[in-house]
Amino acid sequence: MKVQVRGKNGFEVTDAIESYAHDKLFKVERYFKEELDAFVVCKIYKDHHRVEVTIPTKYYTMRAEVSNDDMYAAIDLAIDKLESQIRKNKTRITRSLQKKEGVSELFTDNFDLEALERELIAPVKKKSITLDHMSIEEGITAMEMLGHDFFIFKSEDTDKVTVVYLRNDGKYGIIETN
Secondary structure, three states, X not given: OEEEEEEEOOOOOOHHHHHHHHHHHHXXXXXXXXXXXXXXXXXXXXXXXXXXXXXXXXXXXXXXXXXXXXXXXXXXXXXXXXXXXXXXXXXXXXXXOOOOOOOOXXXXXXXXXXXXXXXHHOOOOOOOOOXXXXXXXXXXXXXXXXXXXXXXXXXXXXXXXXXXXXXXXXXXXXXXXX
């Protein structure tokens, strides 16, 4: 795996951090048959460190973002999160994209099939909602009152299905349907 590590927000990447990230990404590399690129961005903030790991493939992009007080711990957590995503979604990805040439050849067979089946058999929770007409401000208020990080409603301005969500940076985002 080709690993590129870079720092942001004034963080200088040391050889030790770069080597540590490369060694940890070896855990993820074993799941793939072909050589992939991995991009690791290390950011430093006043009260925590943030690590973003992105691995683009031909058909989809894997990404994990983790914050921690310690940069090494953040790298560990991000790699663990990526590995969990790969194990959880490998079968689903292969099935849904099997018509596209080469997807089934992307992954190796280094998976515990029984563990994958237990993870995939876990029930998917389903919820039915009635969309209320409301303003964006009312949608944000409803989301905060529920303690959720997103809320779906029908915009009274556009009459479109709208999703308001809380971004990682603490700001709000809006998604509108066509």
